[in-house]
Amino acid sequence: MCRLIAITSSEYFSPMENIITLETMKEGHDGSGMGLILKDLGGEFKEFRDYPILSGICSKDGYKAFEGHMKMLGFQERHMWSPSIRQVKGVVRRDHYFAKVYQYPESYLDKTTKEKEDLLLKTRLTLRGMGEEDESIVVFSFYPDVITVKEVGDPLTLGEFFGFDKSPLKARLIMAQGRQNTNYQINLYACHPFFIQGYSTMTNGENTAFVPIREFLMSRGFPGYIGYQSDSEVFTHILHYTVRQLGYPLTYYKDIITPLKDAEISQRPDRDALLLLRASLRMLTIDGPNVVIGFTPDGTCFMIQDSKKLRPGVVGGIKGRYALVSEECGLDRAIPERDRTKDIFPMKYDMVIVSPEAEEVKVWSQQAS
Amino acid sequence: MEPAGILEHNHRLSLREFPYIIRWSDERCKRCGMCTAVCPVKAIEPQVELRRTVHSSAPLPEPVETRKVTYIVKQVIDIERYCTGCGTCTLVCPNEAIEPEYNPQHKFYHFKNKAGEPYKRGGRRNDPSLSTLDRIKFTRISMLTDPALDAGRHEFRIRTLLGRILSPEELPLKTQDGRLIVSNDTFIPPVREIYPIMIGSMSVGALSPPMWEGLAMGVAYLNEVMGMPVVMCSGEGGMPPRLLKSRYLKYFILQIASGYFGWDEIIHALPHMVEDPCAIEIKYGQGAKPGDGGLLMSYKVLKLIASIRGVPMFVDLASPPTHQTKYSIEESVAKMIQSMSMAWGFRVPVFPKISGTKTARAVLNNLARNPYAAALSIDGEDGGTGAAYNVSLDKMGHPIASNIRECYMDLVRQGKQNELPLISAGGVGKKGNLAANAAALIMLGASGVSVGKYIMQATAECFGDELNRCNLCNTGRCPRGITTQDPKLYRRLDSEKVAERLVEVFRSADIELRKIFAPMGRSTELPIGMSDGLSIDDKAMAERLEISYAC
Numbered sequence: 001m002c003r004l005i006a007i008t009s010s011e012y013f014s015p016m017e018n019i020i021t022l023e024t025m026k027e028g029h030d031g032s033g034m035g036l037i038l039k040d041l042g043g044e045f046k047e048f049r050d051y052p053i054l055s056g057i058c059s060k061d062g063y064k065a066f067e068g069h070m071k072m073l074g075f076q077e078r079h080m081w082s083p084s085i086r087q088v089k090g091v092v093r094r095d096h097y098f099a100k101v102y103q104y105p106e107s108y109l110d111k112t113t114k115e116k117e118d119l120l121l122k123t124r125l126t127l128r129g130m131g132e133e134d135e136s137i138v139v140f141s142f143y144p145d146v147i148t149v150k151e152v153g154d155p156l157t158l159g160e161f162f163g164f165d166k167s168p169l170k171a172r173l174i175m176a177q178g179r180q181n182t183n184y185q186i187n188l189y190a191c192h193p194f195f196i197q198g199y200s201t202m203t204n205g206e207n208t209a210f211v212p213i214r215e216f217l218m219s220r221g222f223p224g225y226i227g228y229q230s231d232s233e234v235f236t237h238i239l240h241y242t243v244r245q246l247g248y249p250l251t252y253y254k255d256i257i258t259p260l261k262d263a264e265i266s267q268r269p270d271r272d273a274l275l276l277l278r279a280s281l282r283m284l285t286i287d288g289p290n291v292v293i294g295f296t297p298d299g300t301c302f303m304i305q306d307s308k309k310l311r312p313g314v315v316g317g318i319k320g321r322y323a324l325v326s327e328e329c330g331l332d333r334a335i336p337e338r339d340r341t342k343d344i345f346p347m348k349y350d351m352v353i354v355s356p357e358a359e360e361v362k363v364w365s366q367q368a369s
Numbered sequence: 370m371e372p373a374g375i376l377e378h379n380h381r382l383s384l385r386e387f388p389y390i391i392r393w394s395d396e397r398c399k400r401c402g403m404c405t406a407v408c409p410v411k412a413i414e415p416q417v418e419l420r421r422t423v424h425s426s427a428p429l430p431e432p433v434e435t436r437k438v439t440y441i442v443k444q445v446i447d448i449e450r451y452c453t454g455c456g457t458c459t460l461v462c463p464n465e466a467i468e469p470e471y472n473p474q475h476k477f478y479h480f481k482n483k484a485g486e487p488y489k490r491g492g493r494r495n496d497p498s499l500s501t502l503d504r505i506k507f508t509r510i511s512m513l514t515d516p517a518l519d520a521g522r523h524e525f526r527i528r529t530l531l532g533r534i535l536s537p538e539e540l541p542l543k544t545q546d547g548r549l550i551v552s553n554d555t556f557i558p559p560v561r562e563i564y565p566i567m568i569g570s571m572s573v574g575a576l577s578p579p580m581w582e583g584l585a586m587g588v589a590y591l592n593e594v595m596g597m598p599v600v601m602c603s604g605e606g607g608m609p610p611r612l613l614k615s616r617y618l619k620y621f622i623l624q625i626a627s628g629y630f631g632w633d634e635i636i637h638a639l640p641h642m643v644e645d646p647c648a649i650e651i652k653y654g655q656g657a658k659p660g661d662g663g664l665l666m667s668y669k670v671l672k673l674i675a676s677i678r679g680v681p682m683f684v685d686l687a688s689p690p691t692h693q694t695k696y697s698i699e700e701s702v703a704k705m706i707q708s709m710s711m712a713w714g715f716r717v718p719v720f721p722k723i724s725g726t727k728t729a730r731a732v733l734n735n736l737a738r739n740p741y742a743a744a745l746s747i748d749g750e751d752g753g754t755g756a757a758y759n760v761s762l763d764k765m766g767h768p769i770a771s772n773i774r775e776c777y778m779d780l781v782r783q784g785k786q787n788e789l790p791l792i793s794a795g796g797v798g799k800k801g802n803l804a805a806n807a808a809a810l811i812m813l814g815a816s817g818v819s820v821g822k823y824i825m826q827a828t829a830e831c832f833g834d835e836l837n838r839c840n841l842c843n844t845g846r847c848p849r850g851i852t853t854q855d856p857k858l859y860r861r862l863d864s865e866k867v868a869e870r871l872v873e874v875f876r877s878a879d880i881e882l883r884k885i886f887a888p889m890g891r892s893t894e895l896p897i898g899m900s901d902g903l904s905i906d907d908k909a910m911a912e913r914l915e916i917s918y919a920c
Binding site for chain 1: 497511525534536537538540542544547548549550551557560562598781782783784785786789831838882889890891892893894896897898899900901
């Protein structure tokens, strides 16, 4: 079973904290990959808050093609971070790992955020397409204040490989997944968390309705709904579709993926809207087993269970630092000083929402809202 | 040598030409005459036979001849009175002395067509082979890291939506205080939440009064006691006026076909309706005889039927293959949907039913752009209860599996897969696998299935099968009393028992659907289009249906 940990904090912290938590939760043979996504960056990235950061991996040839393409588009490189790789057993080193800060092309400087976001997405997709066949270019995210790191291997080994124990890389919101590969050949794009235009999720479980959901999303005509190397990538896109594209408040994400039954809907004040949503978005209903942890562009973090609660998940912490974890032992490791009696084990109707910078945590109940 | 003249009886058929041959046992028969009395086609009759026997009882042969007149049951060698193999004779025989036996070498079809009237019949196709639906298996079983759901313990919601569904982008919603509210300035098409297996169109007229009544009672029980929103289609021919004005109308889909039979009653009942019907189905085609109209033969137009339909007794009631008042399918789809919607104040979903055909996608695309079209029902080639010409049953039409799949994929490509529900029919439950066939169609892209023949067979012990056994539905001589208007015959059928069986059929199908959906990991929504769960043992079929191949 995959291990998940999201830590959100008012202070900057190192991704090593997430990695050690993953290690605490390790069970059996499940070290087939790790994904890290860092948001609200500190350290060397602090001054580049509004500049888009491109995270990726390239081969030597791919790197040349990639650089050429970025130049051609008019992106100017402002800063680059690349990990100080330490060769460790079990991880095959690739040529270039990097996160590059860019200035938008001149013609985009005065454009709206939405237009800029669309440009970043289009660029990421083009780069992904350029290197997809031979894995010469792999791009995970291209967005302001976000870095994504993914690689195949055991999380702790990868932490050492990327030198996170010594790196000054810090952020205020970090999500990590230790992956147990159950989907055939290991593919870097299949590694959680997934990201699109400021929205990110990671999941533990299996999405049995993957095919109809994928078909539904792909037929929406939005260019970013592609790829789907993992059956759970659609959860990120459903979040993006619900909140960004349709403009619904975040809690409706829960109503869309796990709709209530008739009798329950009739208790809600927004019942008329819910009935329409359940019908119009029925292709997006999930049946689990899933726990979904994610964040939105403003830094709000959340955890949701499927409608049967078939996967574990716990949220706990102190004001200014909360963790959303797939196993309780992970929470003990991540925030040992918390009051354990206040730990939240979200049940099938719950959505735990932690506000930006871990200000407050609240449980939104789908039933009584 | 034979004489060179004409051989006597040379133009008579031999029994070997007939599809069923009666096996009658002289020793066991007690000559009660029950079998000849119940035979719906008079294929057997009591006869006398003069028998000559020679025997010898002396120590040395001294042959003695005796002649004796004896009574026998004899099969008639008359192509108009051929044995249909229904087996009613066997059912009434106290001594198991008689039964029809299928004759695979028969040449019935060579001789049946007479007087310019090709053979027509009701019932099932002449095709006992496995259908595509029956070859599909559900091969994606949640198991390793992902536990299968428990069909017995988990909650299931096996429901589908009938009605046009607005796309999420079109929903008239706005946010107020962190909640979504519906703004009232947009037309929201009516949508019904129903059970995904519905009873297909079999009319009052095609069915006998106790059969139709039994189904209607069963449907009401399923809805009101079992909490299963099963609906049934009236078929063409209207409904009893009392039912139209009752609260049970909401469980019925009213059908308007090209003959408009029974619609006078429906229109007259409109002001008195206390409930809206579930939906209105406009029949353009049916799977049993694609491109051909409906036909209720004169033998079935008895007093009750004549009065409900507002026609004289004993006349053939033919519905033309198209709605004759309309110029084209585009026009008829638009106008009829509009006018039917208007009749019920746009509160009732209205959708057309067409035959499975290569042009189904054209109709579909026409509908997809019509904001008032509520669904598309496609009836694959394998259907039929009414009078259909054999050639139509056997040779016309498109099997449902690939038809529904290509229509669904067409909607997927347009991003409208959830907007226009597809209802499929035709051969569902042909081999008794009602739930499995329905689940396969749903996973190929249907929102629901319509079932007719299986319901008749399972609820009223219909004899008909794919070897042309019985299949007398059109003649009004149904030995079970299912499809007849003759009180002598329909009194054989107990409507209470039909209702009871209907409830059992649906309850069992519900369990079976759970047993299929649970290992697929689907419980709160139907697995519409979940084609990754399906496999078939034929590469070409797998490719055509865009599912995987497994053998």
